[in-house]
Amino acid sequence: MFGKKKAVVGLDIGSTQIKVVELTGYPKATTILTVGVAPLLPDAIVDGEVMDREVVIDTIKTLFEKQKIQAKDVATAISGRGVIVKKIKMDKMKRSEVTEQIRWEAEQYVPFDIDDVSLAFEVVNPDVGEGQMEVLLVAAKSEVVNSYVSLIKEMNLNPVVLDISAFAIQNVYEFNYPLLPDKLIALVTIGAEITNVSFIVNNVNHFTRDIFSATNSCSQKIQRELGLNRAQAEQLIRGEVVEGVNPENVDKFFNEFAEEVSVGLDKVIPFLPGEKEKLERIVLCGGGALIHGLVDYLKNRFNTEVMIINSLQNIKYDPAVFEEERPEKISPVIATAVGLALRG
Numbered sequence: 001m002f003g004k005k006k007a008v009v010g011l012d013i014g015s016t017q018i019k020v021v022e023l024t025g026y027p028k029a030t031t032i033l034t035v036g037v038a039p040l041l042p043d044a045i046v047d048g049e050v051m052d053r054e055v056v057i058d059t060i061k062t063l064f065e066k067q068k069i070q071a072k073d074v075a076t077a078i079s080g081r082g083v084i085v086k087k088i089k090m091d092k093m094k095r096s097e098v099t100e101q102i103r104w105e106a107e108q109y110v111p112f113d114i115d116d117v118s119l120a121f122e123v124v125n126p127d128v129g130e131g132q133m134e135v136l137l138v139a140a141k142s143e144v145v146n147s148y149v150s151l152i153k154e155m156n157l158n159p160v161v162l163d164i165s166a167f168a169i170q171n172v173y174e175f176n177y178p179l180l181p182d183k184l185i186a187l188v189t190i191g192a193e194i195t196n197v198s199f200i201v202n203n204v205n206h207f208t209r210d211i212f213s214a215t216n217s218c219s220q221k222i223q224r225e226l227g228l229n230r231a232q233a234e235q236l237i238r239g240e241v242v243e244g245v246n247p248e249n250v251d252k253f254f255n256e257f258a259e260e261v262s263v264g265l266d267k268v269i270p271f272l273p274g275e276k277e278k279l280e281r282i283v284l285c286g287g288g289a290l291i292h293g294l295v296d297y298l299k300n301r302f303n304t305e306v307m308i309i310n311s312l313q314n315i316k317y318d319p320a321v322f323e324e325e326r327p328e329k330i331s332p333v334i335a336t337a338v339g340l341a342l343r344g
Contacts, residue, residue: 008075008160010341011060012168012334013148015045016192016216017287018059021337022069023315030175030342032317035334036067037325042230047193048080050147057155064155074152075161075340077168080194082141084110085166085208087124089132095123098135110139118145124204136205138164161343165189166198166208168339169285169309174203175342176313183280184272186265189336190288192216195261197268207271211264215288218257222250238329239290251293258297265302282306289332311335 012019022034038059044052086109093101102121107114117139125134145162152159169189179202187198192215198208215237222233226249232242236250269279282298282305289308298306311331315338322330 008073008341008343009069009071010168010337010339010343011074011076011152012165012337012340013045013050013056013060013076014040014191014336015048016040016042017333018056018063019334019337020060020063020067020069021334021341022067022071023338023341025316026342027175030315032312032315032321034067034069035321035330036063036069037330037333038063038066048078048082049144050151053151053154057151061155072156072158073160074157075163075343076148076152076159077163077165077336077340078140078144078148079165079196080144080210082144083164084112084137084139085164085198085205086137087206088135088137089128090135092127092131092133098123102135102137105135106137106139109137112139112141116142118142140164161340163340163343165336166196167205168336169196170198170200170203170205170339171342172311172335172339173200173283173309175339176310176315179203180280184278185280186282187285188261188265188282188289189285190214190261190291191286195264195286195288197265199272207268209268209271211261211268213257213260213264215257215291217260218253218288218291221256222253225253226250237291238287239292247292254292254294255297257288257291258294258301261294262298262301265298279304283309285309285311285332285335287333290329308332309335311338 010021018038018040020036023030024033025031040059041055044055050056090105102119106119110117120138122136123133124136128134149159169187173187185200189196195211195214199206219233219237222228222236235242295306309332312327
C-alpha cells in the first residue's frame with residue numbers, strides 16, 4: 001500500500017521473531033533463495049512499535065549476515081494499534097478528487113490527530129449505487145511509519161515498500177490459492193501479541209480488525225499454571241515435547257485459547273451483516289496457526305472449512321533452505337515475509 005513495486009527482500013519484524021524471505025523468478029517460476037528466522041528479545045517490539053532500536057537492528061543485521069543476503073531493497077510491514085484499515089463509502093468522484101477529499105473523510109474514522117497520520121486509499125468498488133463508491137482507507141501513525149523507515153535506513157538498507165501486515169497476508173494467500181468467486185474468506189493471523197482478522201471477497205478486503213487473544217496469553221497461562229519458563233511454553237505451542245510435561249495436560253490451555261479466538265471472531269462477524277452463513281473458509285496464518293487442536297475446534301464452532309495456510313504452495317524451494325525446520329511447520333510462520341517478498 002505504501003511504496004511502489006520492485007524486487008525486494010521480505011522482512012517481517014514481529015514482536016518475538018524477525019523473519020526474512022528472499023525470492024527469485026517471480027511470477028512464473030517463483031523460487032525461494034533464502035529463509036531466515038531469528039528470535040527477538042522480549043519487549044523490543046510492543047504493539048507494533050519499536051521500543052529497543054539497538055536490539056532490533058542488531059537482530060536484523062545478524063540475520064542478514066547469517067543468511068548471506070546481499071540485496072538492499074526491503075519490503076516490510078506495520079501493524080498494531082497505530083494502524084487503521086476501514087472500508088468507507090464516498091460520493092463517486094475521480095481518483096484525483098479522492099486524493100484531495102480523503103483527508104476530510106478520514107477525520108471521521110481515524111481516532112488520531114489527522115495531522116499525525118499517513119494516509120493511503122484504494123477504490124475497491126467504483127459504483128455501489130446512489131451515486132456512491134467504496135474506498136479502502138488505510139491510516140498509520142506517522143511516528144510509526146517514520147520509525148520503521150529510519151530503522152531500515154540505519155542498517156544501510158533501502159525501504160522500497162512499507163506495507164500493512166494484513167495486506168501482505170492477503171497477497172500470499174491470493175498467490176497460492178485460486179479465487180473462490182463471491183465467497184467470504186477469513187484470513188486469521190495469530191501472532192504473539194495480536195490476532196488480525198481480515199475478510200475478503202473476490203480478492204477485495206472488506207473488513208480488517210485486531211483481536212487481542214494471541215500466543216503470548218496462551219504461553220503465560222502455561223508458564224503460570226505448569227511452572228514452566230517462557231522457552232518451554234513456546235516449545236509446547238510449537239508442538240514440541242518438553243521433558244516432564246504430559247501433552248494431555250497442555251490440551252486444556254489450547255482449548256481455552258481456541259475458544260478465545262472463536263469469541264473474538266464472533267465479535268467481528270456482526271460487522272459483516274448477513275455474511276456469517278456465507279463464511280466459506282477460515283485460513284490460519286502465523287505461529288499460532290500451529291496450536292494443537294485449533295483447526296478442528298474452529299471447524300466445529302463455525303461449521304466451515306478451516307485450513308493452515310501453505311505460503312509455499314506455488315513456490316519452488318530446496319528443503320535445505322529451511323535448515324532443520326519442516327516446510328509445513330515454517331510455512332505459516334513466514335507467511336507475512338513471503339507476502340512482502342512477492343511485492344517484487
